[in-house]
Amino acid sequence: MTQASARSLDVPADATIPSRHPKAPGVGERIPPHNPACRGCADVPGGIHMESWVDDDRGEGGDPGVGVAVRSRMAVTDDMQGGPGLIHGGYLMAAFDECLGSVAPLVTRSCVTARLETDFRAPVPVGTTLWLRARLDGVLRRKYFVSAEARLDSEDGPLVGTARALFVQVDLQHFLRHGRAEDLEAIGASAEQIRAARG
Numbered sequence: 799m800t801q802a803s804a805r806s807l808d809v810p811a812d813a814t815i816p817s818r819h820p821k822a823p824g825v826g827e828r829i830p831p832h833n834p835a836c837r838g839c840a841d842v843p844g845g846i847h848m849e850s851w852v853d854d855d856r857g858e859g860g861d862p863g864v865g866v867a868v869r870s871r872m873a874v875t876d877d878m879q880g881g882p883g884l885i886h887g888g889y890l891m892a893a894f895d896e897c898l899g900s901v902a903p904l905v906t907r908s909c910v911t912a913r914l915e916t917d918f919r920a921p922v923p924v925g926t927t928l929w930l931r932a933r934l935d936g937v938l939r940r941k942y943f944v945s946a947e948a949r950l951d952s953e954d955g956p957l958v959g960t961a962r963a964l965f966v967q968v969d970l971q972h973f974l975r976h977g978r979a980e981d982l983e984a985i986g987a988s989a990e991q992i993r994a995a996r997g
């Protein structure tokens with residue numbers, strides 16, 4: 799296999815699609831913030847204030863659907879501006895990252911974004927609302943392949959962006975080893991745990 803194909807976002811033929819974890823929120827339920835300081839999903843100044851729910855498993859246009867999907871909503875505010883009156887592309891990518899990143903934790907433990915590809919299909923004016931839907935396309939070992947679309951002002955509004963991503967499952971050590979100690983302590987990690995993880 800070449801290096802290029804090994805890092806592709808195409809779903810491998812031997813990938814599977816597991817069901818939601820029994821302790822994960824059910825269809826229609828709100829997905830709570832995964833970290834009280836998250837600029838994606840928590841209610842903090844400077845955040846994008848994304849709200850997400852577990853979606854049903856319907857597929858797009860006749861495809862039979864998958865078991866795990868997330869619906870998200872984000873108000874496009876003045877402070878997200880790039881071009882005059884338009885969203886900065888990085889904010890759309892942040893919205894995709896957050897929505898896509900909420901899918902795998904419904905199945906497994908923590909995952910982090912390894913690769914994210916975004917197609918910007920149409921301009922997004924400030925003052926609108928983005929509606930996103932992400933779904934799990936396949937899992938192979940620690941790799942979670944997900945895809946999403948973003949629409950304007952309603953769940954079936956005009957398509958403004960699509961994205962594909964790979965999330966890689968990590969254990970608690972990933973955060974304990976790399977995160978700033980004061981932020982880890984704020985969510986309950988002990989100084990001893992942090993020291994031990996860093997050897």
Ligand SMILES: CCCCC/C=C\C/C=C\C/C=C\C/C=C\CCCC(=O)SCCNC(=O)CCNC(=O)[C@H](O)C(C)(C)COP(=O)(O)OP(=O)(O)OC[C@H]1O[C@@H](n2cnc3c(N)ncnc32)[C@H](O)[C@@H]1OP(=O)(O)O
Nearest residue numbers: 805832895896899900903908910911912913939966973987
């Ligand atoms: C007390 C503490 C508690 C803390 C917990 C708190 C909260 C977290 C909980 C849940 C999160 C829930 C929701 C999150 C929602 C949204 C948040 C957005 C998510 C983010 O915003 S997160 C920030 C940005 N993100 C990073 O900060 C990652 C930096 N990065 C790394 O940390 C490493 O890079 C890592 C871990 C990715 C891999 O490293 P590694 O050593 O573990 O594994 P390795 O390299 O072996 O890769 C394994 C297999 O993935 C393939 N692979 C790897 N990278 C690839 C790539 N780029 N393209 C294609 N394939 C790739 C390999 O080819 C191999 O594939 P194969 O199995 O086929 O060989």
